[in-house]
Amino acid sequence: MIDYLREIISGTWSLFVGLGITIRYFFQPVVTVQYPHETLPMTPRFRGHIELVKDEETGEPKCIVCGMCQKACPSNCITVNGEKREGVKGKVLTEYTLDFTKCSLCGLCVESCTPKAITFSKDYNLAGVRKEAYIFDLKKRLEAKN
């Protein structure tokens, strides 16, 4: 009988304790960020999709068309093509396509790149209605940025 009453009282007390906790939070300020009205800064290491890096001296992409990123990519979403040109050492980049529909944002391509010619972009608002919009021509994107 005493156990029965004790359980009722302790149980009821536990319920009131719970109510006390939630009402305290009710009067505390909200902690959420009102996206899209407010946004948080992305960390410098954020891994977005990749972007070509420009050579500051020549204004051309740093890429030497070695194809390491293409080989490292687990999803085969990178296509790199280059050609030999008169008077230029090494190959010149003609095509760099990223099929973002397949990309899993693992970052292995950036790591495999010896001349540090690709980097992560900080774009995260990536929404669209057409699949084709996600086959990025990174060379054009770099030229458009200039």
Added chain:
Amino acid sequence: MYVDPEIIRLLAFLIGVIAFAALNAAYLVWLERKEAAHIQRRIGPKEVGPFGLFQPLVDGIKLMTKQLIVPAGVDPVLFKIAPILVMVPAIMSFVTIPFSDTLVARNLDIGLLAIFAFASVNVLGLLLGAWGSRNKYAVISAARVVSQNVAYEIPMLVTVVTLVMISGTMNLSKIVGLQMGGFWHWNIFNFSASPLMPVAFLIFFVCMLAETNRAPFDMAEAESELVAGAFTEYSGMGFGVFFMGEYANIVIGASVATILFLGGWDCPFGLFPGVHWFLIKMYFLIFTVIWIRWTYPRTTFYGLLNLSWKILIPISFVNLILTSAMLKVF
């Protein structure tokens, strides 16, 4: 042409009651969302109008414009009649509720009995809707609704009988009239009738939560177990009417608790009694109902049966016997 002013008065009250029920249903959803959000440290609806105040309007338009899908194989009559069976008794109950000493549609001498009679129809509505929708989850929910009904009605009515004994009437206005003149006259603190009155209030409040299918007793809806329980097959306004009926029932429950225990429109300090005190007390109780929902996990129906038969019913009977003994002695 002579029209009895009583009829006009009743019509005006009817329209007022329906408007009050509908407005409450709409804005209690808003209150629920806001309160839940702030308990969880979010903001809640804020885009439609200032503080999201037009959200219920937009929600209503959305529900009304949606197609009312009647799935193949349902019982067409029961499926359509069920939401109405939940909504109409709730509105009818409003007729007998005195908001102040003058603001009452029909001051019945058996007002209390009428409210409990109407409240039981709510269960029938849920049962028919769930059974008629030919969905396994809904059928399980229907069985739960009925077992839940058995569990909470007994302690609730025993508590109400205690109060009727104290007041000697079932007329809601008279019950409030006996509690006028400050909070020490309210039934909840009526220690001269029985020292267990605050406990009786708790029992009544718990049963009211179960009656209105609110958390932690929302086993009939139990979205993590039964998807949406009785409402699984309902869409559009069919679901909307169920929803409105549910909130109207909460308002009824809070009003009855206010009238029976918290002195209705009486001011706690004996000053300026009036309808505003009634509304303050009623909305405080509704706030508590919502607050409870966002604090506790759900019980199970055998948990409710255990609670009812092992705790609520014995205590409410002890209270009944104690009250009758004390009425006899004093």
Added chain:
Amino acid sequence: MSAFAESEAKETFVLNLGPQHPATHGVLRVKLTMDGEYIVEAEPVLGYIHRMHEKMGENRTWAQFLPNTGRMDYLHALAFNHGYVSVVERAAGIEVPERAEYLRVITSELNRVSSHLLWFGAFILDLGGFSPLLYAFDDREHILDLLESVTGSRLTYCYFRFGGVYNDIDGDFVVGARAFIKRLRGRMPMYHNLVTKNIILMKRLREVGPISAEMCRKYGATGPVCRGSGINFDVRKHEPYSIYPEMDFEVPVYEQCDSMARYMVRMDEIEQSLRIVEQALDKLPEGPVMADKVPKIIKPPKGDYYHAVETARGSFGVRVVSDGSNTPYRLKLRSPTYSNLSLYGEACQGMLLPDALALMGSLDLVIPEIDR
């Protein structure tokens, strides 16, 4: 089995719980044969999101499979990374610098805390309580911010590499991690007052959903499920790897075998993980985070290798068979939840539906890891 289920069930019906149901947290389908609300028979149906990770591993180079590991158990991705890089390091004989091992343990223990916090919220949500989920997410968000600042990602980190880790941590991370430990320790009493001591929760979890130690052994259940049944087994203690032997921590074990025991094991594990992180931050040595002599293309010598790690849900083992080429010959993944789920059919016989769902929640299922 209850007396009810033993009696001849005359009118049973089949209830399809899932593949899309709020309680299954993903595309798991459980075919329940019900007698009223009692479960006569339960049969989990898997394979709705099977992605053939094992076969994918055979078609990719050793390094290319690495991102896949984080996509199996997305809640404790770093432990899965850890299991895979460890087995390849063992196969290829790569030495890992000490600092890298410390970083691995710090990040993966933080990840374990975030996984348990999410489980806590989702479990209470299964039981019908809403607010604890949001409180747990509030804390979890801090961990995700910390891990994002190091790994650059919030869920599928892919942070470990053969021979070390991808990035070094900075001072901000150490300060942030210490602040987080302090914060979460301050919040744990709140969780216990709001949830653990709540009478409704106790009534729903105590002596409900028994899983005996014998059943755990029969089905190979590991992790908090077996520790809630009184079996003291934790890969971190019993097959020590990385720097866990140097850490001072306890393995919480509860004997009650019910849902409450599994709940308490996880809640205690949060505190133990915080202890490990704290110690590792104190002892963190200086040095490189990547081994010097890691070949660009890894070709482990012929052989058969196995390595197990303790994830938030139990023991995750990777077995690789190498034929000396640049792709694995065979890759076998032993994921914990698969074994933990397989006992569900036996465990929930004769139970009521709400209790069976509480039991399912206490198993902490992550469906992509079952259907890997």
